[in-house]
Amino acid sequence: MNYTIPILYQKEIPNLPNRLGTIFDQAIDNWQRSAAHDAKIRVFFRADDIGVPSKKFTKLIQLFQKHHMPLCLAVVPAWLTARRTRELLSLTGSDDSQWCWHQHGRLHKNFEPSGKKQEFGPARSREEVGHHLELGQSRLQELLQDKFSPYFTPPWNRCSLDTAQILKSLNFNAISRFTGAQPDFTDTIAGIDVNVDLHTGKENSSERAADKLFDQLHTALGSGYCGIMIHHQLMNDHAFHLLDLLLTEVAQKNTCEPCLFQDFS
Template structure:
């Protein structure tokens, strides 16, 4: 048993019903050799993962590799759209591809072009979900997604809440790479954050960025996956499976600072 994961194990042991969680990896199309290593870890563990694909970053090798993995285990991998080109269009403030400086028309053109590209590449393997680069977007983005028949939007739980009567919004709660980069005790902080969220959320989302994860830094992830799949109180799900579930704990509740 890995000491940093003791809080996670404790929550799983004490949970009155199965703990549901999903993993979302962003930026498919960049540093794809590391993406494949990450997917190997999930395939080995038998844990599902959703992959957010940048339309303008795809190539034939990436498409073939992801389709092969999807065909081999459709219940274990989901593919969806990650913006269009993952480009920052803001001249000031936080980076954003679909931010306040862009009109609805500009946003819709990019989202639509990306949707067409990914549908042509992945066919039925592509799911009608959208993750905005840098995990934030605007109300105009939501309108575009509704009009383009997307069903689900996934961004960071700390991002501004956006109203929608058609679009299911499923946030991620844990930024794996950010914690490892910024915490003086990264694994301890990571274990505590995961335990806190799975203890109070109906569904907990964990965000990964494979580009930041070499073979050595995949080891803690492998340790977490081993604990999760080895416990009868864990239910690893896909983004599409979150429809119908919500987030029970409030941002105001005391959770570890990320």
């Protein structure tokens, strides 16, 4: 896959520590005014496109270990080999409670002839979807064994209703897309959706990209539910600096409750 650094991170984000701190303080204040006194803001991080060891992946893991922060790792089954699995697990270490290794599609390949990209979209038959979901699940169960958790993140945050129904029959606990994604799976399988996108925005200026990111953070935190999507391949030093500051804020705020997918079940 080709990865291009987003425009937001092509230069230093002005006044970042103060701006981020203000957003957290204001959002937490809004939440405390609207919620029960002791209610926590549930925060989770989901890192997509996992499967190939790299310097950026190592840096990502080390950053989460530095802050003792949980991370949901969306693994592409076709990218994983026995050797790669050993390398990834050697980086994450023995504390399994910090990670949620789960399924991210199977091939991470687009099968839609037109429109938005989907691996498990309407262009594929129900039989083909089910076969490939099972192949991906079996691959991760074989390589990750008891570290594998039955949650599913579809590539590009999109998939069909057939996919959701089949995932339920395969004993997956929940699916994670971007908030507001369609079709609605409410009556089929639980959703643990992200609502903050750190790296894949399409804005045409760094200022607009920053405004959108901070608006998403403010809205999510103020709602009491904040799911943050990460693509480490799109990160540079500026992006890692922002993530470091973001993890610091979450770790230091007693009102925030860092979670894994398992904590929503």
